Amino acid sequence: MQKISSNAPGAKQVVSHQLKSELSIQSKKCIECKLCRKECKFLQKYGSPKDIADTYDPTSPEHQMMPFFYKKYKSSPKNT
Numbered sequence: 264m265q266k267i268s269s270n271a272p273g274a275k276q277v278v279s280h281q282l283k284s285e286l287s288i289q290s291k292k293c294i295e296c297k298l299c300r301k302e303c304k305f306l307q308k309y310g311s312p313k314d315i316a317d318t319y320d321p322t323s324p325e326h327q328m329m330p331f332f333y334k335k336y337k338s339s340p341k342n343t
Contacts, residue, residue, distance in 0.1 A: 282321055289316040
């Protein structure tokens, strides 16, 4: 299988089209029932899949780095 270089003509358009399609699917499928947010710290921090899909801007460095900057919450030991 040949890998498409990010410098290849049309590569960004393909990714953009695929990304738009996936974001649209997530936005339509999510009914904002909050069940996934109940068990997922990432979604508790960034919002429902619909919120993320509806507001995601692929040109924003903050949005591009969102999954990489998430730090897992750790419960601190209770003082007794």
